[in-house]
Amino acid sequence: MSSNDDRIAQVEHHFGVRFPQDYRDFLGTTGSLSRFVPPSDDFLVIDVLDELIGNNEAGEFQKRFPGAVVIGGDGSRELLAYDFRQDPPPLVTLDVSAEDWSSAIHQAMSISALLENFSQNGWKWDKVDPPLS
Incomplete structure (x- = not known):
């Protein structure tokens, strides 16, 4: 196992x-x-692995959103998180100021799908039901 795999496993364990x-x-x-993504011109941040624990603890996200792991965002108020209450998440x-899960807006079923479609679609701002998998 590489040192990066070890670090991923440590964060997962946390x-x-x-x-x-x-x-x-x-x-x-x-x-x-961390960049603007044309042509959508939305800003996308995916945090570095070593920042995940600190970023999640700073905002007490597990208390407000049990099962969430924040991995990035829009560089401002919107946080990108996995919803581990579901499988697959x-x-x-x-x-950032939301009280609970009621404000969650589905973005994608995977990081691959998010990255593949982000340049065309950018962030989704309206609550819509996620596609059936």
């Missing part, structure tokens, strides 16, 4: 989850992302 394989692959290759956005 949260009591197993990240989807495509996110694990992203962490092992690209690692993080979809990606949702949560406003």
Whole structure:
């Protein structure tokens, strides 16, 4: 097991989850992302692995959103999180000031799908039911 695999396993253990394989692959290759994505011109942040625990603890996200692991966001108020209450865990956005899960907005069923469609679609801002898998 590589040191990056070990670190991913440590972070997963901290949260009591197993990240989807495509996110694990992203962490092992690209690692993080922080940029405007044309042509949608929305800003996308995917946090570096070593920041996940601290970022999640700083906002007490597990208290407000049990089962959430925040992995990034829009660089402002919207947080990108896995919803581990579901299997497989979809990606949702949560406003930084939200009280609970009622404000979650489905973004994608996987990090691969999010990244594949983000340049065209950007962030989804309306609550819609996620597609059936």
